Amino acid sequence: MKKEDIRTIVATDCGSTTTKAILIEQQGEEFRLIARGEAPTTVEAPVEDVTKGVFNAINELEEIVGRKFTDGDTLLKPKKGSDGFDIYISTSSAGGGLQMMVAGVVKAMSAESAARAALGAGAIVMDTIASNDGRLPHQKIERIRKLRPDMILFSGGIDGGTTKHVVEIAQILAAADPKPRFGITFQLPVIYAGNKDARELVKELISKKVALTVTDNLRPVLERENLLPARHLIHDQFLEHVMQQAPGYKQLMAMTDYEIEPTPGAVGTIMQRIAREKKIQILGVDIGGATTDVFSVFQGIYNRTVSANFGMSYSISNTVSEAGLDNVMRWIPFDMNEKDLMNRVKNKMIRPTSIPQLMEELIFEQAVAREALRLSLIQHKEMAVSLKGVQKERTMSDIFSQSSDSSLVNMTTLNMIIGSGGVLSHSPRRHQAAIMMIDAFLPEGVTQLTVDSIFMMPQLGVLTNFHPEAAAQVFEKDCLIYLGTCVAPIGAEKDGKKCLEFKISMPDGKVIQDELTFGDIRVYPLGVGQVAKLYAKPAKNLDLGAGPGISIEDTLYGGVVGIIFDTRGRRPFKLPENKSERVAKMQRWLSSMNAYPNY
Amino acid sequence: MGQAYVPGLKVSERQIVHKERVLPLKGEIKVKIGDKVKASDVVAATNLPGNVELINVVNKLAITPAELGSCMLAREGDIISKGQMLAQSKGFFGYFKSSCQSPVSGTVENISSITGQVVLREPPIPVEVHAYVDGIVEEIHKDVGVTIKLQAAFVQGVFGIGGEVVGEISMISRGLEDEIVAREILPEHAGKIIVGGSFIVADALKKAVDTGVKGIIVGGIDAKDLRDFLGYDIGVAITGSEEMGLTMILTEGFGKINMAKKTYDLLSKHNGKQASINGATQIRAGVIRPEIIIPLKNIEEDKIKEAEIRKDVGLTPGKLVRIIREPDFGAVVKVKSLPVTLMKLESETMVRVVEVEHPDGSVRVVPRANIEIIES
Numbered sequence: 001m002k003k004e005d006i007r008t009i010v011a012t013d014c015g016s017t018t019t020k021a022i023l024i025e026q027q028g029e030e031f032r033l034i035a036r037g038e039a040p041t042t043v044e045a046p047v048e049d050v051t052k053g054v055f056n057a058i059n060e061l062e063e064i065v066g067r068k069f070t071d072g073d074t075l076l077k078p079k080k081g082s083d084g085f086d087i088y089i090s091t092s093s094a095g096g097g098l099q100m101m102v103a104g105v106v107k108a109m110s111a112e113s114a115a116r117a118a119l120g121a122g123a124i125v126m127d128t129i130a131s132n133d134g135r136l137p138h139q140k141i142e143r144i145r146k147l148r149p150d151m152i153l154f155s156g157g158i159d160g161g162t163t164k165h166v167v168e169i170a171q172i173l174a175a176a177d178p179k180p181r182f183g184i185t186f187q188l189p190v191i192y193a194g195n196k197d198a199r200e201l202v203k204e205l206i207s208k209k210v211a212l213t214v215t216d217n218l219r220p221v222l223e224r225e226n227l228l229p230a231r232h233l234i235h236d237q238f239l240e241h242v243m244q245q246a247p248g249y250k251q252l253m254a255m256t257d258y259e260i261e262p263t264p265g266a267v268g269t270i271m272q273r274i275a276r277e278k279k280i281q282i283l284g285v286d287i288g289g290a291t292t293d294v295f296s297v298f299q300g301i302y303n304r305t306v307s308a309n310f311g312m313s314y315s316i317s318n319t320v321s322e323a324g325l326d327n328v329m330r331w332i333p334f335d336m337n338e339k340d341l342m343n344r345v346k347n348k349m350i351r352p353t354s355i356p357q358l359m360e361e362l363i364f365e366q367a368v369a370r371e372a373l374r375l376s377l378i379q380h381k382e383m384a385v386s387l388k389g390v391q392k393e394r395t396m397s398d399i400f401s402q403s404s405d406s407s408l409v410n411m412t413t414l415n416m417i418i419g420s421g422g423v424l425s426h427s428p429r430r431h432q433a434a435i436m437m438i439d440a441f442l443p444e445g446v447t448q449l450t451v452d453s454i455f456m457m458p459q460l461g462v463l464t465n466f467h468p469e470a471a472a473q474v475f476e477k478d479c480l481i482y483l484g485t486c487v488a489p490i491g492a493e494k495d496g497k498k499c500l501e502f503k504i505s506m507p508d509g510k511v512i513q514d515e516l517t518f519g520d521i522r523v524y525p526l527g528v529g530q531v532a533k534l535y536a537k538p539a540k541n542l543d544l545g546a547g548p549g550i551s552i553e554d555t556l557y558g559g560v561v562g563i564i565f566d567t568r569g570r571r572p573f574k575l576p577e578n579k580s581e582r583v584a585k586m587q588r589w590l591s592s593m594n595a596y597p598n599y
Numbered sequence: 600m601g602q603a604y605v606p607g608l609k610v611s612e613r614q615i616v617h618k619e620r621v622l623p624l625k626g627e628i629k630v631k632i633g634d635k636v637k638a639s640d641v642v643a644a645t646n647l648p649g650n651v652e653l654i655n656v657v658n659k660l661a662i663t664p665a666e667l668g669s670c671m672l673a674r675e676g677d678i679i680s681k682g683q684m685l686a687q688s689k690g691f692f693g694y695f696k697s698s699c700q701s702p703v704s705g706t707v708e709n710i711s712s713i714t715g716q717v718v719l720r721e722p723p724i725p726v727e728v729h730a731y732v733d734g735i736v737e738e739i740h741k742d743v744g745v746t747i748k749l750q751a752a753f754v755q756g757v758f759g760i761g762g763e764v765v766g767e768i769s770m771i772s773r774g775l776e777d778e779i780v781a782r783e784i785l786p787e788h789a790g791k792i793i794v795g796g797s798f799i800v801a802d803a804l805k806k807a808v809d810t811g812v813k814g815i816i817v818g819g820i821d822a823k824d825l826r827d828f829l830g831y832d833i834g835v836a837i838t839g840s841e842e843m844g845l846t847m848i849l850t851e852g853f854g855k856i857n858m859a860k861k862t863y864d865l866l867s868k869h870n871g872k873q874a875s876i877n878g879a880t881q882i883r884a885g886v887i888r889p890e891i892i893i894p895l896k897n898i899e900e901d902k903i904k905e906a907e908i909r910k911d912v913g914l915t916p917g918k919l920v921r922i923i924r925e926p927d928f929g930a931v932v933k934v935k936s937l938p939v940t941l942m943k944l945e946s947e948t949m950v951r952v953v954e955v956e957h958p959d960g961s962v963r964v965v966p967r968a969n970i971e972i973i974e975s
Contacts, residue, residue, distance in 0.1 A: 063939055124835060138647035138726055141623045146839060164709055175624050314883055318834030342822035343853040349836050350758045350882055354924040355968045361925060362946035428947030
């Protein structure tokens with residue numbers, strides 16, 4: 001169909017937990033979002049077919065608008081009368097997070113490097129196989145077969161060193177003859193990043209059994225680690241190979257009018273567009289059920305990381321485990337029974353599509369989300385260094401250390417945070433999304449906050465590729481929700497001590513002049529589309545981006561929440577150790593934010 | 600209308616089950632198509648290469664890798680026994696010699712003058728694959744394994760730990776709301792699969808291991824008790840290789856939750872019969888749920904018919920569903936109606952809901968995402 005004839009578009013995003021459908025239609029001169037439907041992603045028996053979830057989500061659209069878009073198991077295209085639609089497009093991350101096995105010759109060396117490469121690429125490392133891991137070969141073989149990893153990365157030996165042990169690992173892989181978890185027509189991707197002299201031997205052994213790709217050695221010499229080539233290859237393989245193996249993916253490909261894009265890729269397209277058009281530095285996040293994807297554009301350089309182990313459903317238990325229950329609990333403004341909490345986390349893990357019905361369950365999930373976001377940002381900051389192309393030198397003495405170089409991600413120069421994903425887009429109150437992002441990312445200085453209205457950035461990302469006007473119109477009018485601007489000084493002061501004097505020139509000419517004490521959150525209303533001028537002078541120990549005690553002038557953008565002054569401190573940001581004191585403060589801050597009905 | 604639901608877990612009185620039994624390496628198939636097999640029968644076997652033992656001989660002898668060759672007493676390809684001297688240093692004028700003994704019996708596979716390591720290979724290890732279920736050999740996968748077909752009662756759990764075990768079902772609780780407590784686990788439960796109602800307490804789990812219980816099927820367990828039992832926390836639900844001395848299957852979830860009546864009644868009906876259970880769980884796209892297979896006896900082979908594949912997987916009034924989230928987590932209720940309009944929950948979330956009728960006749964509203972159909 002010609003672009004100018006397109007009037008009605010249905011777009012879906014098949015997530016690991018839910019499939020989201022949106023209906024976009026031309027109304028007068030512009031395209032607008034008309035309706036949104038959602039259904040669980042269907043990758044579990046008895047309906048192991050991702051297209052079933054797609055039809056279920058589109059059926060929801062039919063119910064909402066009272067028109068027909070499907071006829072049994074076919075899509076009604078093109079539009080005839082009031083029924084049907086012109087174009088169907090989709091994004092997908094239905095395969096869930098990337099789950100890898102890694103292998104190396106020596107557990108504490110090449111196998112450890114392989115694990116680090118996989119973790120840095122956003123994978124969950126299911127197991128690490130090494131020649132000296134104490135297991136018998138058949139136990140390793142059984143383990144590889146039983147775990148059904150999405151991908152295997154194996155390494156071993158320095159360039160020019162012995163090839164024998166690497167070959168031994170390859171023999172184990174060949175014996176395991178590992179199969180991918182979806183379908184038998186695909187071959188399991190295996191990346192070899194070991195001794196370059198062993199490449200041909202490895203190829204000979206396993207290239208017929210698996211989809212083998214070869215890249216630079218993770219450890220070309222003993223003292224140096226070179227993880228970047230393997231990490232990039234893992235990303236590419238995941239997006240192009242693993243994801244396509246979700247049950248029913250081929251049928252989905254046949255249904256769409258344009259190529260299916262991986263969800264993170266499509267979201268990245270939108271993020272880059274915002275940064276380019278607004279000429280700003282942005283930090284974006286898409287928090288899903290299995291993974292949290294972080295995007296950033298700093299100094300014009302775009303980076304994306306997929307933290308496959310931090311999500312809100314499939315990997316919620318991992319998120320809590322990695323963050324520590326105490327770190328999750330610190331965001332909860334009341335006392336909760338630890339045993340009960342652990343049960344709730346595990347129940348969400350085993351039934352990932354369920355949603356919080358009670359307020360306390362919502363508050364708990366939003367506490368977990370803060371930690372998933374915080375941890376994902378840490379991973380992103382570490383990766384954003386590597387992606388510059390700087391090779392990380394590691395010496396024998398810091399094999400076990402995790403030191404990080406200075407990252408491209410600079411929270412002080414950051415202009416805008418964009419939140420997306422179920423827990424942010426579907427927060428019953430937008431104020432919750434704002435405080436979750438502030439708590440997790442701790443923006444410094446003056447930062448604008450936005451959120452994807454109903455989690456449709458992936459669909460708009462793919463729409464951008466063939467109908468940029470429609471994508472732009474829907475994006476501006478229906479997608480991005482402006483929450484407001486956060487003003488947060490860096491540094492610490494005594495609680496209750498005066499820390500900031502400010503003056504806001506409001507759009508109606510009024511001037512708000514006030515001062516703030518340390519350890520507080522205060523919100524001033526400034527509506528969507530409104531712009532105000534800020535003049536602020538921090539106390540001598542505090543910094544708003546210009547230096548300690550130095551005044552700043554900046555622009556404040558309004559939103560559904562308004563202007564949020566956060567004087568709780570940065571570098572470090574500290575919550576009270578004492579439980580009752582912490583709970584009291586959380587209640588006060590959440591009340592200032594109007595986050596929940598009781599606080 | 601109403602397709603947006605969570606797929607349910609299977610609780611089937613009778614269905615055809617196909618079990619694939621596969622060797623870790625190519626080997627010999629011990630049965631032929633049509634053979635009747637018992638769960639304990641060996642259906643395929645192979646010899647796996649022995650374990651590899653790496654010994655850093657140069658470190659042990661305090662010599663350089665270049666000197667290794669002249670100090671080695673065994674050569675590549677030699678068969679050696681445990682404790683046999685592999686290498687000896689020349690010492691100081693023939694005195695103060697250091698030696699290195701073989702920690703295992705096997706073959707000397709490689710002597711490296713670059714790394715100074717000696718690789719020993721232990722003898723091949725015979726591995727056998729058992730049928731796991733009583734049934735009929737349906738298909739042979741050349742050199743790799745077989746598929747066994749049987750008619751069975753089949754139950755899917757929601758989460759489990761541990762691998763395949765076969766044992767007699769022993770109902771030890773009096774009702775689906777009963778907890779399994781330590782004092783009820785008796786010596787006669789050794790080698791059996793015990794079935795409880797709503798919950799197992801931590802000390803009962805330990806007692807079960809000590810008693811030699813093979814398997815536990817129960818409604819729920821506290822996540823904290825499971826973590827303490829395993830010694831680590833489960834981050835993502837990928838299980839099956841735990842070696843804790845037993846296999847455990849949860850039918851409902853974490854916490855104290857009554858076992859669904861349908862599941863409890865089915866297991867009660869087969870009390871004393873043999874069951875094959877596997878706790879392996881993988882919750883991600885391409886889900887694997889733990890399974891309970893109870894072979895049904897006295898069924899003629901030619902009478903086995905494939906169970907009809909259910910196409911009606913939608914949610915309709917009258918259907919039994921389980922609530923899978925607080926409040927009322929675990930309750931089995933009947934669908935009353937499926938309102939189309941979105942409704943606001945206590946959490947202020949606007950969602951599509953289902954109206955359900957509880958056994959006491961009360962009618963409540965639950966998000967559609969928070970129920971699962973009890974499949975049959």
